[in-house]
Amino acid sequence: MRRITVQDIRARKGGEHLVCLTAYTAPMAAILDATCDLLLVGDSVGMVLHGLPNTVGVTMEMMILHGQAVMRASRRALVVVDMPFGSYEASRETAYGNAVRILKETGAQAVKVECGPEVADTIAYLTRRGVPVMGHVGLRPQAALLDGAFKAKGRHAAEAACILAEAEAAADAGAFCVVVEGVAEALAGRITQNLAIPTIGIGASGGCDGQVLVTEDMLGLFDWTPKFVRRYADLRGDIAKAVRAYSDDVRSGAFPGAAETYFAMAKG
Numbered sequence: 001m002r003r004i005t006v007q008d009i010r011a012r013k014g015g016e017h018l019v020c021l022t023a024y025t026a027p028m029a030a031i032l033d034a035t036c037d038l039l040l041v042g043d044s045v046g047m048v049l050h051g052l053p054n055t056v057g058v059t060m061e062m063m064i065l066h067g068q069a070v071m072r073a074s075r076r077a078l079v080v081v082d083m084p085f086g087s088y089e090a091s092r093e094t095a096y097g098n099a100v101r102i103l104k105e106t107g108a109q110a111v112k113v114e115c116g117p118e119v120a121d122t123i124a125y126l127t128r129r130g131v132p133v134m135g136h137v138g139l140r141p142q143a144a145l146l147d148g149a150f151k152a153k154g155r156h157a158a159e160a161a162c163i164l165a166e167a168e169a170a171a172d173a174g175a176f177c178v179v180v181e182g183v184a185e186a187l188a189g190r191i192t193q194n195l196a197i198p199t200i201g202i203g204a205s206g207g208c209d210g211q212v213l214v215t216e217d218m219l220g221l222f223d224w225t226p227k228f229v230r231r232y233a234d235l236r237g238d239i240a241k242a243v244r245a246y247s248d249d250v251r252s253g254a255f256p257g258a259a260e261t262y263f264a265m266a267k268g
């Protein structure tokens, strides 16, 4: 089995929709690998697994550790690792050093950067030096401190034009695909039409070339789910039920945990 490449993803423009999910751990990556075209080690890991209020506090070390886990457990999907806040904005040279560190230490095939007005130049610098880059436009979670909250973007014509221009600049700079987050259907459609590379939507309608979701959101792990997310499972409820059953077993003394059980298991 060979891994899906950035060239495969780029070639899917306008074709069968791309199936993408976030993955941060080995067991989750192992489950998702067979079905997903692309696994994103998103910096949302800071909020989903580490309890941070936003993605600003996520570090290179966190991204590398989770990237390594996902790479170890996957064999087929393309793995993209987010560059965390502060790792690519100061200069294109710093961005290159950090991107290369992520690729070398994780074995992932690409990095993702959020595309403010300054970032196209950095994307060009990275791609010309052999670093595959995925862009991210629209709602940019790393701008949480500036924006004050995760709000939909591009409602006004001027902002919509900016987002379209940022997506086009990322594509012109050599990005192999672009995440489009939290924008209205009409803008997502325009971006998708104007770009020669695939767009991957999140809260941006079905008008993109593919979709990505935070896996734990769509599996129902939290008591709150973003409005645009369909819950395909109720992990939170299932875990609570399982823990209650375990608790009942332990309290009633019906728990089969004697040493003999372990020896029997070891012998098969």
Ligand code: KIV
Pocket (backbone or CB within 6 Å): 022, 040, 041, 042, 043, 044, 045, 082, 136, 179, 181, 202, 212, 213, 214
């Ligand atoms: O960090 C992340 O998980 C992301 C996706 C939600 C697109 O950027």
